[in-house]
Amino acid sequence: DTGVSQDPRHKITKRGQNVTFRCDPISEHNRLYWYRQTLGQGPEFLTYFQNEAQLEKSRLLSDRFSAERPKGSFSTLEIQRTEQGDSAMYLCASSSLTYTDTQYFGPGTRLTVL
Amino acid sequence: GEDVEQSLFLSVREGDSSVINCTYTDSSSTYLYWYKQEPGAGLQLLTYIFSNMDMKQDQRLTVLLNKKDKHLSLRIADTQTGDSAIYFCAERGQAGTALIFGKGTTLSVSS
Numbered sequence: 362d363t364g365v366s367q368d369p370r371h372k373i374t375k376r377g378q379n380v381t382f383r384c385d386p387i388s389e390h391n392r393l394y395w396y397r398q399t400l401g402q403g404p405e406f407l408t409y410f411q412n413e414a415q416l417e418k419s420r421l422l423s424d425r426f427s428a429e430r431p432k433g434s435f436s437t438l439e440i441q442r443t444e445q446g447d448s449a450m451y452l453c454a455s456s457s458l459t460y461t462d463t464q465y466f467g468p469g470t471r472l473t474v475l
Numbered sequence: 476g477e478d479v480e481q482s483l484f485l486s487v488r489e490g491d492s493s494v495i496n497c498t499y500t501d502s503s504s505t506y507l508y509w510y511k512q513e514p515g516a517g518l519q520l521l522t523y524i525f526s527n528m529d530m531k532q533d534q535r536l537t538v539l540l541n542k543k544d545k546h547l548s549l550r551i552a553d554t555q556t557g558d559s560a561i562y563f564c565a566e567r568g569q570a571g572t573a574l575i576f577g578k579g580t581t582l583s584v585s586s
Contacts, residue, residue: 365517392572403479403563403576404518417573452517461506462567464574466518 363387367453370379373473374443381439382470385453393436395428395462397421397451410436411458443474481564489586493551493575497577500545505564507540508574509549512561519528521549521562551582559584 366385374380386393392411396404407426408418412433422428425443430436440447450471454464478500487493499507505526510518524531524538524547531538537550550559561579565573 367517380523394573396574401578403565404574405576411571419573443550454518456572461523462572463506463508463520463523465520466510468517471515 367467384453385435390455392456394454406407479577486583495549497547499566506567508565510563513515
């Protein structure tokens with residue numbers, strides 16, 4: 362399967378703990394995106410990378426959030442000092458500049474903060 | 476600012492056609508997308524249309540774009556129970572690459 366993969370699929374944590382999610386994009390896709398989706402809403406953009414460079418961050422990405430894509434392949438999203446309001450589905454997508462830049466999504470990581 | 480709006484629910488009978496509507500505000504949008512999301516899953520790309528097109532057909536799916544009214548629709552022919560899901564409309568402007576999504580339309584198909 363050459364689709365976008367995310368790990369873990371589910372994460373339950375206590376308030377104040379740090380969590381890290383991983384995304385593996387479709388191979389050879391040079392753009393990678395993170396979105397957050399809360400119940401009853403559409404996905405909201407957080408940040409994106411072109412190769413290893415983080416080119417855009419939304420205002421939703423507070424100081425407690427950090428994302429990396431060190432070698433231009435997989436990416437990690439870390440949330441420090443989690444809060445209950447961080448509970449959401451975190452979606453990763455990837456795209457290729459060479460063909461319409463269409464974004465393909467992974468299965469998501471469901472985060473529950475107790 | 477940018478905004479995408481969709482009706483929240485649609486209920487149809489199996490075998491009927493479904494039409495899901497979407498309006499957007501960014502006149503500079505270059506691509507418009509339809510994604511499908513099943514419970515607990517990620518988003519599956521269904522189809523997309525470039526802003527200089529009026530219509531695109533792909534098997535049971537027909538996308539219509541009225542750029543003047545900023546209105547996009549997705550028609551599903553011969554709707555099946557497996558089509559029950561949430562359908563998201565999304566736009567992408569020229570300036571950035573982030574997708575702007577609507578809140579989604581929940582399609583319920585009864586047999």
